[in-house]
Amino acid sequence: MKNAVIYARYSSDAQKETSIDDQIRDCKKFAAGNGYKIVHIYHDDCVTGKTDDRDQFQKMLSDSTKGFFDTVIVWKLDRFARNRNESAINKVKLKKNGVKVVSAMEHIPDGPEGIILESVLEGIAEYYIYDLMEKTTRGRMGVALQCKHTGGRPLLGYKVNPDRTYAIDEYNAETVRQIFRMYANGASYSEIIDEMNRQGRKTAAGKSFGKNSLHELLRNERFIGIYTYNKIPSENGKRNSHASKPDDKIIRIPGGIPAIVSMDEWNAVQTRMQKNKHTQASHKAKIEYLLSGKIFCGECGGAMVGQSSGNHEKYSYYECSTKKRLRTCHKSNVKKETIENVVIDYTINYILSEKFREKIIDLVLQQDDEKQKNIQLINGLKERIRQNQNEIDNIIRAIKAGIFSQSTKNELEKLESEAELLKDQLLEAETMQSPEYTKEAISAWLSKIAARTKKSENENKYLLYSFVSAVYAYEDGTVKVVYNLGDSEQKIALSDMNGAGDRT
Numbered sequence: 001m002k003n004a005v006i007y008a009r010y011s012s013d014a015q016k017e018t019s020i021d022d023q024i025r026d027c028k029k030f031a032a033g034n035g036y037k038i039v040h041i042y043h044d045d046c047v048t049g050k051t052d053d054r055d056q057f058q059k060m061l062s063d064s065t066k067g068f069f070d071t072v073i074v075w076k077l078d079r080f081a082r083n084r085n086e087s088a089i090n091k092v093k094l095k096k097n098g099v100k101v102v103s104a105m106e107h108i109p110d111g112p113e114g115i116i117l118e119s120v121l122e123g124i125a126e127y128y129i130y131d132l133m134e135k136t137t138r139g140r141m142g143v144a145l146q147c148k149h150t151g152g153r154p155l156l157g158y159k160v161n162p163d164r165t166y167a168i169d170e171y172n173a174e175t176v177r178q179i180f181r182m183y184a185n186g187a188s189y190s191e192i193i194d195e196m197n198r199q200g201r202k203t204a205a206g207k208s209f210g211k212n213s214l215h216e217l218l219r220n221e222r223f224i225g226i227y228t229y230n231k232i233p234s235e236n237g238k239r240n241s242h243a244s245k246p247d248d249k250i251i252r253i254p255g256g257i258p259a260i261v262s263m264d265e266w267n268a269v270q271t272r273m274q275k276n277k278h279t280q281a282s283h284k285a286k287i288e289y290l291l292s293g294k295i296f297c298g299e300c301g302g303a304m305v306g307q308s309s310g311n312h313e314k315y316s317y318y319e320c321s322t323k324k325r326l327r328t329c330h331k332s333n334v335k336k337e338t339i340e341n342v343v344i345d346y347t348i349n350y351i352l353s354e355k356f357r358e359k360i361i362d363l364v365l366q367q368d369d370e371k372q373k374n375i376q377l378i379n380g381l382k383e384r385i386r387q388n389q390n391e392i393d394n395i396i397r398a399i400k401a402g403i404f405s406q407s408t409k410n411e412l413e414k415l416e417s418e419a420e421l422l423k424d425q426l427l428e429a430e431t432m433q434s435p436e437y438t439k440e441a442i443s444a445w446l447s448k449i450a451a452r453t454k455k456s457e458n459e460n461k462y463l464l465y466s467f468v469s470a471v472y473a474y475e476d477g478t479v480k481v482v483y484n485l486g487d488s489e490q491k492i493a494l495s496d497m498n499g500a501g502d503r504t
Helices: 020-033 055-066 084-096 112-144 170-184 189-199 211-219 263-282 321-326 336-350 354-365 368-400 406-431 439-452 457-467
Strands: 002-010 036-045 071-074 100-103 158-160 166-168 226-229 251-254 295-297 304-309 315-320 468-473 478-483 489-493 501-503
Touching: 002 020, 002 055, 020 036, 020 071, 036 055, 036 071, 055 084, 084 100, 084 468, 084 478, 112 226, 170 189, 170 211, 170 263, 189 211, 211 263, 211 321, 295 304, 295 321, 304 321, 315 321, 315 336, 336 457, 336 468, 336 478, 354 439, 368 406, 439 457, 457 468
Parallel strands: 002 036, 002 071, 071 100, 295 468
Antiparallel strands: 158 166, 226 251, 304 315, 468 478, 478 489, 489 501
16 A cells, blocks of 8 residues: 555635545545555645645655655645646656655546646646736736735735735834845845844745845835835746836836835945946856756755856856755755766767667557547547537527427536537547657657757757756766656766766
8 A cells, every 4th residue: 555645725816616625535535446545634725826835835845755655645736736837846856755646536647648638737727827816916906006915925024004004014124224234335145144144034934035035125116115016027826026017017106105225225225236237247148058947956956057157268057046045055066068968978878779769669659559549539529529519409499499498498508518528528638649650750750869969059958858857966976867758767977978877
């Protein structure tokens, strides 16, 4: 019997969705029928699924490293996440710990078809949350025009009165003033972070300050009393402070809230930030980081980001984002060229070798049986839709002829409901339909990739996109490459430029 945990979530923005108790009951029923032993239950009440900033969700991710469960059961995939990017990243984290996610109410088969179906379901969930956000934004606009709190966590240094207007929270306002004062007087981000940590000062979320949070704080004009709303657009369910909205879409009311920082201090900070921005930009050049979005720190699990230093001969490397932002990880930087060459070389020698090519071809061709079953399903659904439409047409003709009763009405409603269900099932089946493959076509595609790799960065990027799921860099100089073909993983030494390594 496999050990499993249940994760359930109920959103504050969807009052009609299935309750926590209902989700847990269905998950327990699924577990009992599929050989799972439930060892713990995690649940977040009244928390949105558009980000992974959920207490119980994060605890579940943390506990997955302890090895007391190997499966997470969710009622539906949208309980796990309504953001496809974060869903993928967190599933990689769980997979690293030997844990998989299964849905109690959605039958998702193993293999490529299951991956496609899962992607479709997650896409629908993501669409729902954005549609809901669009509707709620319209209602919040009216509240914003009154300079009142529109929901969420108040900005650091402020508290919300019973009438939803803003007031100053003196303790946290002093944190804001200290940060502005230190930066205006020449302190670096690292010096400010160290001082805030020494005093035990935290962000509005109760976390330690990082370079990103400091940067955003120092740019926020609410601290000089300007009420703003709808200024920062969202991407994938998260606010993107690097993007901007047209001015006519932004609410901006000077004097709308109490000011925490003086105008003189604000101007001094903005002048220094602008000067630093120009200095940094003059030394920047376009550098393509081929492992961007795929490389993670093997020590803390945080994403590693591309960086460069040096004015003339630039040194490009990957740095742990946790180390960069919070200074809580001590993973050494990894030279860009070294790790990219190791992963590319190993992928060419391993994935594109003659031996492994045969395995890839076999994996793809094995889908033929499932494809035939899916074709039969599609044809059967189309025939049932045709029959259903004929029955609806017959009832409509009867109604036009004057034959109408409660039973006729009930039958028509039943058929129309069935028609919608059949159309959804057909769409799902057609979405899962795989293209035609032949052994020759697959082999030719692999040969084409092998011939082009290492000739240009675009070809190398395509190779990594096609086969590499994630890369983990460890402090001992080893690298784990996770390939997106089954559960294939490889662990290799960074110093081994020829790509030879031990398989894990």
